[in-house]
Amino acid sequence: MAFECEAEISQFVTDIWSTFLSMKVSPTDKPFKPKGKDNTLAGCVQITGEWQGAVTLYAPKEIGKRVAATMYGLDEKEVDNQQVQDVIGEITNILAGNIKSLLPAPCSISLPCVAITDYNLHHPGSETVSAVNFDCEGLSILVVLLQEHVK
Amino acid sequence: MRALIIDDSKSIRTILTEILAGIGFAVEEAANGLEAMALIKKEKVDLALVDWNMPDMNGCEFIQEVRKDNAYKNMRMMMVTTETAINKVAEALEAGADEYIMKPFTREMIIEKLVLMGISISSAPK
Amino acid sequence: MSKADRTTSVSKQTSCQTLTPGKHYDKIMSVSESDFNYIRELVLERSAIVLEDGKQYLVESRIGQVVETEGFDTIGQLVEALRKNSHNGLQSKVIEALTTNETSFFRDIHPFEILKDPVLPEILKSRENTKKLNIWCAASSSGQEPYSIAMLIRDHFPALLGWKTHFIASDISEKMLERCRSGKFSQLEVNRGLPAAFLVKYFEKNGATWSIKNQLREMIHFQQINLSMELPYLPKMDIIFLRNVLIYFDIETKKRILNQLRSILQPDGYLFLGAAESTINLDSSFERMNYKHSGCYRLKR
Numbered sequence: 001m002a003f004e005c006e007a008e009i010s011q012f013v014t015d016i017w018s019t020f021l022s023m024k025v026s027p028t029d030k031p032f033k034p035k036g037k038d039n040t041l042a043g044c045v046q047i048t049g050e051w052q053g054a055v056t057l058y059a060p061k062e063i064g065k066r067v068a069a070t071m072y073g074l075d076e077k078e079v080d081n082q083q084v085q086d087v088i089g090e091i092t093n094i095l096a097g098n099i100k101s102l103l104p105a106p107c108s109i110s111l112p113c114v115a116i117t118d119y120n121l122h123h124p125g126s127e128t129v130s131a132v133n134f135d136c137e138g139l140s141i142l143v144v145l146l147q148e149h150v151k
Numbered sequence: 152m153r154a155l156i157i158d159d160s161k162s163i164r165t166i167l168t169e170i171l172a173g174i175g176f177a178v179e180e181a182a183n184g185l186e187a188m189a190l191i192k193k194e195k196v197d198l199a200l201v202d203w204n205m206p207d208m209n210g211c212e213f214i215q216e217v218r219k220d221n222a223y224k225n226m227r228m229m230m231v232t233t234e235t236a237i238n239k240v241a242e243a244l245e246a247g248a249d250e251y252i253m254k255p256f257t258r259e260m261i262i263e264k265l266v267l268m269g270i271s272i273s274s275a276p277k
Numbered sequence: 278m279s280k281a282d283r284t285t286s287v288s289k290q291t292s293c294q295t296l297t298p299g300k301h302y303d304k305i306m307s308v309s310e311s312d313f314n315y316i317r318e319l320v321l322e323r324s325a326i327v328l329e330d331g332k333q334y335l336v337e338s339r340i341g342q343v344v345e346t347e348g349f350d351t352i353g354q355l356v357e358a359l360r361k362n363s364h365n366g367l368q369s370k371v372i373e374a375l376t377t378n379e380t381s382f383f384r385d386i387h388p389f390e391i392l393k394d395p396v397l398p399e400i401l402k403s404r405e406n407t408k409k410l411n412i413w414c415a416a417s418s419s420g421q422e423p424y425s426i427a428m429l430i431r432d433h434f435p436a437l438l439g440w441k442t443h444f445i446a447s448d449i450s451e452k453m454l455e456r457c458r459s460g461k462f463s464q465l466e467v468n469r470g471l472p473a474a475f476l477v478k479y480f481e482k483n484g485a486t487w488s489i490k491n492q493l494r495e496m497i498h499f500q501q502i503n504l505s506m507e508l509p510y511l512p513k514m515d516i517i518f519l520r521n522v523l524i525y526f527d528i529e530t531k532k533r534i535l536n537q538l539r540s541i542l543q544p545d546g547y548l549f550l551g552a553a554e555s556t557i558n559l560d561s562s563f564e565r566m567n568y569k570h571s572g573c574y575r576l577k578r
Contacts, residue, residue: 008485015465020255071162073169083161090160093204094254097233098464102484105236111159111204173330235464241477251473253464263381263470 005102009132009143012098016091017136021070028135032142034118035060041084042117043092047100049107053147054123055096057088061116063139064088085114099145125149152270153195155179157187157210158202158231163254167200167231170258174265174272184208188216196226198270200261201248203232203239211246218247227268231256306341308333312356316340316371319359323372323553323570339374343367372553373524381470382421388520388549389429391571396547397434400515403545408440411514411543415504416522417446420457420489421466426518427493428475443512447502454499460489505530513543520572521551528559535560539576548574 010027017025034040041064043057064084069076071087089112096109126146134141154176156167164180171178176198181187183205190196199217201210208216210230217223229250230243240251250264265272308316316336317328328335340352347367349355359367383389404410414423423446430437448454467476467487480487502509504519505526517538523531539562542548548563550556550572556563566573 011485015463016255019257019465068162072165086160087162090162093160094233097235097254098485101235101482109204109233111206235482237477237480237482240473244473244477248473251476253468255465256468259381260468266386267383267470267472 004130005099005145006130006132008102009095009099009130009145010134012095013132013134013141013143016094016098020091020094021067023067023070023136025134025136025141028133028140030133030135030140032058032133032140034058035062035139037118038116040117041088041114043088043112043114045092045096045112046110047096047103047107048110050104051107051147053126053129053145055092055099055109056123056144056146057092057095058117058142058144059088059136060139063136063141066137067091089114095143152197153177153179154198154200155181155187155190155196156200157181157184157205157213158200159183159205160202163202163231167261170261171198171200173258174262184210184213184216187213191217191223191226196223198265198268199226199228200231201228203230203234203243211243211248214243214246214248227270229264229268231261306337306344306352308336308340308352312352315356315360316375319368320372320375323368328375336375340371343370343374369524369551369553369555373521373551380419380421380466382467382475383425383470383472384421384520385552385570386470387552387569387571388518388573389425391566391568391573392426392516392549393429393433396516396573397430397437401434401436404440404515409442410437410440410516411443411512412445412516413511413514413518414446415502415517415519417448417457417499418453419466420446420460420462421470422446422518422520423457423497424460424489424493425470427496428479430496431479431493432475442496444497445500445511446497447500449501449503451501454501457497458494458499460494462487462489504534508537508541511541513546514541515543515546516549517542517546518549520549521554523550523554523559531559535563539563542576544576544578546575550574 014025017023039061041059041061045055047053047055061084064087065076065079068079068083068087072079072083093112100107100109123146126148128144129147130145132143152175154171156164156178158164159182168178168180179190181190185207201213203210210232214228217226217228227249228247229252230248231252231254233254235253243251249268252260252264262272313333313336320328340355344352344355347355359371400410412426414426417423446457464485464487467480479490479493481490504522523534526534535556538548539560552570552572554572556574562576563574564577566575
């Protein structure tokens, strides 16, 4: 069963950004463009149970730094990689927790993992069910919900 | 008043620490339930904010453990988690949590919940 | 990703902006430490809302507007006027500016505590013979206030459910009333001020939406009422909630509204205004009850 939840994902991401980070994001039709090589952070949380798949959030490092700076009350230049990865992981985690409420129960979510990538994380045996692009202060963010093929 | 923040994410701990320190708490941090158990044995903690999904000992297990021991009966505990299903909220309360808040949260939400838990908030930060 | 870091003890204080941003005005005003502390104490005392360090920017952006509309040049001048005279409505405007859009369940908590004890037990006793109870929430906005009262009644006074009860929630906006009637709330909304035990007991979740259970929705009759006009027929009320509403009206309208409320409030009924609001200089027939920050009034005997 494929199902679409672009509207819900848009709402979740907007809520997380506005309440938690006091930053504005808005959904956009502009496709995600990785800015240079190895400049994209990918946060990923696996969903297992009645529904199997993953939530992946792609964001340029600049966004990670900006968000980490807000959270840690630091200057962007002061934040380190670990803080950036932690923030992206936690945002993906919160997002996955929100998305889980749309999926058939029971499901559980994994702890988040974060990678620096060229942008396209490969998930063998999965297909994209929803993908939403966001604009955050002129930079782009992509959220993808993947579902495992039913065997 | 001493608070303990238990979350495997440093970002969340930082944000919660700021909120609690801002209203006069002395704040300790732990990255999972086991660390937190060790910590509360050493020092008296009045309030614990507890994440659910963590490696080693998860938040719900931690709360259950704490509630088994009468020595901690005055400790207030609030779940702060990405789990948003009603049965999860019920499960946490059953385990002994006093309150429950879903991520994402704001400073106001945390403070409103503390008020519900009967914690008096001083406006003057220490 | 992140390994469990070492436990650290932290007591540092930095600013962190995790709240709904207020409107920003052209004139950027700065607030001195002593003025900030004064406003902070005032807001805490009158509305039970805490402004911590780091919220200076909130005071600056939101009070800036009051400074302009009230004809002051700086926040300092405004605070000076506040210190001199606490009953000229300026206080209320400042508090309203800082707390507006702060819609939560059991907002300010005190009025609901007073409702639980002694107001409702007292009414339960005095109406034992007629078993009639009428409640009116006069500006229900998105519904948190009437539903908070409904949950409180269901949880603590189940005996009242067998009574003949009129529970009216009104708003000027039909759109808001539609929202209220639907009883649907977002996760962000149920995260605010709602005891987790009530969330479990009185809500259902469908997808990302939290819906208040029918048994509570059915307790309340939602009706459009414009307070500044002549009121429609309403039964005599035992309890009226009119919190943080008067502030929006001019003095003449305030007087007219209070006058109308007086005529539909039972002689031993209760009126709840916002903690920062007052009937002083508006209507001398009300007296403020000596309950902590609850804004609870009653007709003078």
